[in-house]
Each structure stands twice: as C-alpha cells, then as structure tokens.
Amino acid sequence: MARIVMKFGGTSVANLDRIYNVARHVKREVDAGHEVAVVVSAMSGKTNELVDWVQNMPKVAGAASPFYDAREYDAVVASGEQVTAGLLAIALQSMDINARSWQGWQIPIKTDNAHGAARIQEIDGTEIIRRMGEGQVAVVAGFQGIGPDNRIATLGRGGSDTSAVAIAAGVKADRCDIYTDVDGVYTTDPRIEPKARRLKKIAFEEMLEMASLGAKVLQVRSVELAMVHKVRTFVRSSFEDPDAPGMGDLMNPPGTLICDEEEIVEQEVVTGIAYAKDEAQISLRRLADRPGVSAAIFGPLAESHINVDMIVQNISEDGSKTDMTFTVPSGDVDKALAVLGSNKEKIGFDVVQSEKGLVKVSVIGIGMRSHAGVAATAFRALAEKGINIKAITTSEIKISILIDGPYAELAVRTLHSCYGLDKN
Ligand code: ASP
C-alpha cells in the first residue's frame, strides 16, 4: 500500500467525460488499496476566461498598469479549480468512492501575501492524512491557498503543479503523479524533432533547467519544491486507458520519473535540449571599464523588474573601454532601453544596440560535470550547419547558446542528434 498524490491538468479535466475518465484513474489506485489525494486544475481555457473577465472590466481595460484589486483577481480566478474539484468528487461518489472536495483555505494551504503569485508557506496535512486512513479521497483545488490576510491567494499561472508537489510533501506521499496531455518528459520538443525520446528518468536539477529554459511540462516552482522535499514525481498521460496493463504499476508506471540523481544509474552525458523563443539582446558599446559599471546597469533594470538572463562582458584592450551584452525577454526590450536611456550619464556608455526575435537553445545534462568536450561538440555541430552563435553561457550542467530566431528548429535538431539523443 502506498500514499499517492494524483494531479490532473486542464486538458485532462476539459469536459465532463474527461473528468469521468480522471475518476477512473483515481478508482484504479483506490481499488489497489492506496491512499489517494487528488489535485485538480481548472477546466482548460477556464482560467484564461476568468483572467480576461477581470482585465476587461470597463475602466480597468486599457489601463497602463492593472489597477484592479489583486485580492479580487484571486477571488475570481481561483474559482475555476473549485468547480473541477467539486465535479470530480461527484464523479468519484457516483462510482461509490468515498471522496470530498477541499478548497485551499479548508486544509489550510497557507501562503504569503503576494496575491496572484503567492508562495506556499505551510500545509497542515493532518486532517487529510487522517481521512485518507479512513479510506476517503481528498480532491483538492489546485492553484490556491489562503494568505495571512485571510483571503484566497493564487500561486501564479500553472500553479496547480506546485499545489500537487506541496501537498505530496505535506502528506508525506510516496509519489506525486502529474497527469497531463503528454506521456512524459522528452529529450526535446517532439513537435520540432520527431525522433525525440521519452526519458525514463530525469534528475531534479535537470528538470529544473529544462523547465526554466522553455520546456513547458511543469511549473518551474513545482520542480524546485520537488527537489527540496525530494518528492518523487511522475509525469504521465491521463489520455491512456486507465485500466491498460501497467497503468497501476507501483514502481514503474508509464511516464517519466523526476527523481534524485542517485536514483539514475545509467547517466547519459546529455539528457535533453531545451529552447526559449523571444529572447532579445542588448549591447552597450564603449563603456568605461571601472568598478561599479555592472551595478549601474543591472541595478536599475532589476528595480524595474526586468529579468536579465545571459550577460557577456568583454575585457577591454587598453583597460579603459569595454562592451557589455545581455539578454532580456523580447517583450521587455523597450522598457529596458528606456531604463538604460535615463541612466546614461551614470552608466557612461557610448551607444546602445538591441535586437529582438532571438532564440536560446540549451544543452542539459548532469553528466557534463564529469565529461570534457561537451560544449565543443555543440559548437562544431552548429558551425557545420552555418548557424552563427551570438552569445554563450554555461553552468555545471548546461550550455546555453543564443542564435537568430529562424535557426531555432535546425539548431534544436542539430544538437539533439550530435549527442546521439535520437538513438536507442
Ligand atoms: N488553472 C491555472 C492556470 O491555468 C493553474 C494551473 O492549471 O496549473 O494557470
């Protein structure tokens, strides 16, 4: 017997038939004797609709910055998950399964005060654990909790993944199954490279890089949380027949296990290729090469909440002038240029140049820590295809390369095959 948290995303609960199908997945685990808590998203499209309603209220619409009350935004957008939780509890009860729905405040899932992007601070799993022990299935509304102001707080878009992992940690589950519309985590995006393979296992750290570098299977914060609490997390499909052979396998269900690297015996050097579109590059030319320039540039950008990613600085030839290049999301370029413009005197640069529509492709793998030549392989492969590299950054387990947008797909395929990820 095990304790399992099962999370179902928006497409898995998109209509009543699918909710019923989800109930069959839950029934399979209940019938096997496991203790089960379920976390649900809103039906697909629902959260977008709710957000639109908030943003299109006359007088709010078109405002330069949203001046609506974030607490009321949360009251509205949290409702989508509440509907799904109730409907799934009804579906389960119709199958004679003892089940009830839970909203965030009822558990309670305590968050901080950052309405719209709240972080979970504490979950009291006692009551859910007690009831699971009595055979009751908890159906929890994802994406929401309760803030210190005693009001509903939502966790940011995609936040029900984080709810699920947090609940799994809170009730000390053996496993957290994230059911979605794909059957696992792939070596790269199969829409770009049909030879992409489903990974059996991926380490937390690698998944964190994959998620932050563009793979959209899981909310980044859910992976962070899983890593901290060592929650073994499976990504698997809700669209397979709930009663197909192997679906209820406790140790090896179909899907991708995200786990501690110790659990991965045969570690490949490279695990996957991720990409992020809509990157932009900003270059400051002929900066004074003196202490404090970087602080003068990136301080004001940070204060304006502009997310700077790759930073490249050249060593100046004569010790007086240098160039600084960095990337930001394309959507933030104009804001960044305005911030730099108004700090021109303080920073002391000659000209600023920018370019939008770039793509960052990344090679990820913890095996890189102990292998030389991984980066050189990438550079050679891209060169053979005539792809120009605009900037490079590396960490222990990843190499990120900035290139022109139109080369994105070719670069992903090239990198995928140069490490043999399309084989075996
Ligand atoms: N329904 C929320 C969203 O669409 C949360 C989630 O699905 O994870 O962002």
Ligand code: MG
């Ligand atoms: Mg999601």
